[in-house]
Amino acid sequence: MVSAVPAVVIAAPASGSGKTTLATGLIGALRRAGHRVAPFKVGPDYIDPGYHGLAAGRPGRNLDPVLVGAGRVPGLYRHGARGCDLAVVEGVMGLFDGRIDAGAGPIAEGSTAQVAGLLGAPVVLVVDARGHSQSLAALLHGFATYDSGVRLGGVILNRVGSERHEQVLRAACERVGLPVLGALPRLAELELPSRHLGLIPVVEHGAPAHAAVAAMTELVAAHVDLAAVAALAGATVRGEAWDPGAALRDIAPRVSGASGAGQAGSSGDPAGGARRRSAHPEVPSGERPVVAVAGGPAFTFGYAEHRELLAAAGARVEVFDPLLDPLPPATAGLVVPGGFPEEHAERLAANTPLLGEVAALAAAGLPVHAECAGLLYLARSLDGHRMAGVIDADAEFGPRLTLGYRDAVALADSPLWRAGQRVRGHEFHRTRLLRTGAPVRAWGWRGSDGRPVTEGAVTGAVHASYLHTHPAGDPTAIARFTTAAAAFAATRIGA
Structure with a gap:
């Protein structure tokens, strides 16, 4: 077996330490130095991978043990690192922070530490140096010895105030035997613009995003020992690379229909024998x-593996911008991912032909998968602006952030899931639905207080909810959705 591409994991003691600036700049600087760099982000973050991808010249990908299962992380890493000689993995929150309710143990589920262990890669700790002096040695000692399964390979000092400050901090690192791989000065102009859900996505930020990535690259190249970082990198990942076609073949026997109850034939499978004759068993x-x-500025939240699985399942994937475009010709399935439609509601509302087309096709049975921003787009209105009206609800920007992993159960059959199927997902939004009708709910779970929560809507062949899922964690859903799209296309051809 080919050895795994070596990696470094960029972590920090806490959020806000500068991981994204450092990781993005490091990716860009290593690329400029001649490396083919594979960029990764721990957790369900959709925005940071956009900056990583801009720096690397290839898609940024996520490694999330909660959403895909720990066993899939090594394979997804190998898949995303194909053709590269080095990988940079940006962590999430603090090094040991993860899912709070995942049970006891020093390594929290979904944490940077867990992913570093799954990859067998060393950790570079980024420390916000503001306010630190000799006591930094005690902090580093704690992080280096907290768990023997996590290998702390070095430190990068961020936001250093002066040469004297840097000397004191380097001495503290030396006391605990950790090499300093770089020291970055305080530069306020590198602060990236953000809003209620974090950084502004690359697609929306445009030329300033490119300029910011270039500035981060210059900063890291000037103040980090790139050769030392590359020499530190390593990985002990075992097993084969994840492959979308293989993932679908593995689950083909378990695919049992593509649409809701009452739409399947007597066999319970709308594809029937046609599926068995296909080169793609799902279609x-x-x-x-x-x-x-x-896609476009309003719908930027998605995983690269989603489109790869759709294509492997037999779909022809066509990306369009709802701010400007009509639906692609012969659309037989629609995916509306997450993003920031609240920032573009007026322009979305102005594309009235598309809104009418989506509503008409949904009424005719078009399979639709809408997550978070997609749910808002299918509502009657968003912050007073007309939307597609597929879902009997109005949406508005809300007073607080809803954030966290969910252990959900499907409450109704849909083109993606069967009623009773259990799925892990993630909520990340600051909008809310108002004046809803009485839809068939998509998901149910227990809140942190133990009370039951129901969310989303299933109507016809439409599945819409706030819950984000990772398709690699459940390829069956993609297989069923593509089957439903093929069945819808067949009815349109025969009409």
């Missing part, structure tokens, strides 16, 4: 169904 024979995926 009936014939033309590859067009699955339209909303």
Whole structure:
């Protein structure tokens, strides 16, 4: 077996230490030095990978043990690192921070420490130097010895105030035997613009995002020992690379229908024998169904593996911008991912032909998968602006952030999930639904207080909710959705 691409994991004692600036700059600087760098982000973050991808010249990907299962992380890493000679993995929150309710133990589920252990990669700790002096040695000693399974390979000092400050901090690191791989000065102009859910996505930020990535690259190249970082990198990942086609073949026997109850034939499988005759076991024979995926500035939240799985399942994936475009011709399935529609509501509302087309096709049985921003787009209105009206609800920007992992159960059959199926997902939004009708709810789970929560809506072949899922964690859903799209395309051809 080919050895794994070596990696360094960029972690910190706490959020706000400068991981994204350092990781993005490091990716860009290593690339400029001649490395082919694979960029990764721990957890369900959709925004940081956009900056990573801009620096690397290839898609940023996520490694999330909670959403995909710890066993899939090594394979997804190998898949994302193909063709590279080095990987940079940006952590989440503090090094040992993860899912709070995941049970006892020093390594929290979904933490940077867990992912570093799964990869067998060393950790570089980024320390916000403001307010630190000799006592930094005690902090580093704690992080280095907290768990023997985590290998702390070095430190990068961030926001250093002066040469004297740097000398004191280097002496503290030396006391605990940790090499200093770099020391970055305080530069306020490198602060990236943010809003209620974090950084502004690369697609929206445009030329300033490119300029910011270039500035981060210059900063890291000037103040970090790139050769030492590259020499530190390592990985002990075992097993094969994740492959979307293989993932679908593995679950093909468990795919049992593509749409809700009452839409399947007597066999319970709308694809029936046609699926067995297909080169792609999930899709009936014939033309590859067009699955339209909303993109552009309003819908930036998505995983690269989603489109890869759709294509492997037999779909022809077409990306379009709901701010400007109509649906692609012959659309047979629609995916509206997360993003910031509240920032673009007026322009979304102005594309009235698209809104009418989405509503008409949804009423005709078009399979639709809408997550978070997609739910808002399918509502009657968003902050007073007309939306598609597929879901009987109005949406508005809310007073507080909703954030966290959910252990959810599907409450109704849909083109993606069967009622009773259990799924792990993640909520991340600051909007809320108002004046809702009485829809069939998509998901149910227990809140932190133990009370039952129901969320989202299933109507016809539409599944819409706030819950984000990772398709690599449940390829069955993608197989069923593509089957439903193929079935819808067949009915349109025969009409």
